Amino acid sequence: MLYSLARPLLFSLAPERAHEVSLSLLNKAHKLGISQQKITAKPVTCMGIEFPNPVGLAAGLDKNGAYIDALAGLGFGFVEIGTITPRPQAGNPKPRIFRLPEAKAIINRMGFNNDGVDQLIENVKAAKFKGILGINIGKNADTPVEDATSDYLICLEKVYNYASYVTVNISSPNTKNLRSLQSGHALTELLETLKKRQLELAEQHQHYVPLVLKVAPDLTQLDIKFIASQLLQFKIDGLIVTNTTLSRDGVENLAHADEAGGLSGAPVFEKSTACLSAFAKYLNKKVALIGVGGILAGEQAVAKQQAGADLVQIYTGFIYSGPDLIKDCVEAMTVV
Structure with missing residues (x-):
């Protein structure tokens, strides 16, 4: 596709600038009708939702929902x-944001930069997309972690009627103490409170929107077992495995490897897949x-998929390979 020609030019720009330019160009191409990609339908029913194919775009690329139509036009089964x-x-x-091209990796420490939930809702309302839309929610950096549940509740209540599913992100390494919500009483309180509110909202709107948790790859087996038990106890609908890693395995001595932030891309594959496999065992x-x-x-x-995934998401691979990766993944995956 044209992306292979554009990538060297985009990679000559600073990563965050390239991100902005890429989305702007994609938006223009979409409006001209030249960016659409036809993907063979491989429907998958998951969380009570029928997805047109099992390959989605991970959160983070379009933080504010300003490019939903353009991204959906590339053939993602969900965005x-x-x-x-x-x-x-x-x-x-x-x-x-720092590229590590030798490792097909990225390190980012964005820190939930966004325009706020009210603006995101306006953007969603303006989009024409009628497909599967996940909305990923977090807490503000200046909200004390012990009060995090209130931020998640605000977001859940506001986005509920606009989302196909809602993801609770407690795994970014770039918001201080956020990952502490993955353990102990903090996780129990968060999931119990959000599940209760989800059921109330389902009754209020006469429409059930699945609740999904997103976790880090930097978990011990005890962590995984505990999180799995909480997911089952509170009947959480889904789990995204995983966010970025704090590990630098596989990128040692590369330029930018010592930058703070979460590492994504090829070096996280084995760790995240092992984590997925472990969760699959416990969640059955x-x-x-x-x-x-x-x-x-x-x-x-x-x-x-073989490790237990019902669906997959891409992000860093999409940056390196472009829209062809969507088709490659859909064609390779089997639908049971």
């Missing part, structure tokens, strides 16, 4: 936007699993 917070915030100081098909982390070719999407 996840966010992470969004109750109030707008600038995120961490720039530069905050009672919670939908979405595999993400290091998918750069169809064979890796298949490996996620």
